[in-house]
Amino acid sequence: MKFSEHLRKQVDSIWKASFEHPFVTGVADGTLPLEAFKHYVKQDSYYLSKYAQVQSIGAAKANDFYTTSRMALHAKSTYDAEHMLHEGFAKELGLSNDGQIIVENPAPTAVAYTNHLFASAYKGTLGDVIAAILPCYWLYWEIGEKFKGAKPGVAIYQKWIDTYGDEWFGNLVKEQIDRIDELASRASDEEKKRMEDIFIKSSKYEYMFWQMAYTLEEWPV
Numbered sequence: 001m002k003f004s005e006h007l008r009k010q011v012d013s014i015w016k017a018s019f020e021h022p023f024v025t026g027v028a029d030g031t032l033p034l035e036a037f038k039h040y041v042k043q044d045s046y047y048l049s050k051y052a053q054v055q056s057i058g059a060a061k062a063n064d065f066y067t068t069s070r071m072a073l074h075a076k077s078t079y080d081a082e083h084m085l086h087e088g089f090a091k092e093l094g095l096s097n098d099g100q101i102i103v104e105n106p107a108p109t110a111v112a113y114t115n116h117l118f119a120s121a122y123k124g125t126l127g128d129v130i131a132a133i134l135p136c137y138w139l140y141w142e143i144g145e146k147f148k149g150a151k152p153g154v155a156i157y158q159k160w161i162d163t164y165g166d167e168w169f170g171n172l173v174k175e176q177i178d179r180i181d182e183l184a185s186r187a188s189d190e191e192k193k194r195m196e197d198i199f200i201k202s203s204k205y206e207y208m209f210w211q212m213a214y215t216l217e218e219w220p221v
Contacts, residue, residue, distance in 0.1 A: 003184035004177045007131075007196060008138075011203040015139055019146060023210040027160060030152030032214075034093065037156065040213035041089045043110040046103040047209075048086070050114040051133065052078040057121040058129035067126070070175070077172060085163055092156055108219060109212035113205040120198045127183040131195035134176050135202040140164045141173040 001009075018024060023040070026032025052075045059071035090101050103110075120132035144164030152158055163169065184192055211217070 002181050003192065003195075004181050007134075007180075007199050010196060011135070011200055014200070014203045014207060015142065018139060018207050018210060019143065021207065021210040021214070023214040024143060024147075026214075027157045028147040028150040028152060030154045030157055032157070035216065036214050037089075038093050038095060039107075039216050040209075041086055041093060042095065042101055042103050043107050043209070043212060045086050045090075045101040046106040047110050047114055048078055050117065051136065052076075054117045054121045054129060054133055057118075058126055058133070061121075061126040061129060063126070067179070074172065074176075081163075081169075085159070088159070089156055105219070107212050107217045109205070109208045109217060113202075113209060116198075116201060116205060124194070124198070125183075125187075125191065127180065127187055127191060127195050128198055130176055130180045130183065131198040132202050134180060135199060135206050137173045137176055139203070139206050141170055144169065 023032060023036060027037070055071055055075035055078060059068045059075065062068040062071055086101065089095075095101055117132050121129045141164060144161060144166070147161050148165040150158075150161055152161070180195070184195065187195070
């Protein structure tokens with residue numbers, strides 16, 4: 001069994017909970033309140049700005065020029081594709097006239113998740129970086145595949161589903177899956193266990209991100 005297959009097996013119940021979360025199913029069938037999606041877009045805009053920074057840390061930690069260039073390209077892709085998508089959402093949802101979203105006080109879960117990414121990246125190896133960021137790639141891809149063909153009847157929800165079910169996104173995911181398998185093939189048992197723990201924690205944060213958006217999570221005090 002490949003290391004990536006082992007990781008996917010370990011988080012199956014967590015990802016199933018994400019597939020069934022009312023935020024995700026509400027996007028797919030068009031019943032999600034727009035206020036929840038607005039909250040998601042704001043928090044995700046903050047998250048993606050930090051995600052690209054973590055991808056860039058991965059570029060710096062790579063031991064070969066090719067991997068450095070690819071990780072840097074992934075960071076740029078986060079801006080070009082994901083951020084541009086959110087710019088359109090911001091205008092359509094009335095969050096910003098120019099499409100730029102400034103989140104001065106991100107929700108607790110958004111802060112906690114990105115802090116986990118940074119801690120894994122700064123303290124660990126490239127393998128730890130990939131383990132931390134891969135659930136976001138991979139889970140969204142599976143959501144895109146699972147709900148491909150859904151007709152929510154809400155234009156922005158349709159665009160969200162179509163984006164993550166697109167071939168270009170799938171190719172990025174497959175590249176990072178292959179990368180973690182290659183890194184794991186040279187890692188010690190201790191390193192692989194650490195990567196597994198990081199991957200599982202990121203998967204739990206992905207579920208919490210849906211919950212954060214659905215409940216309009218803010219700081220309690």
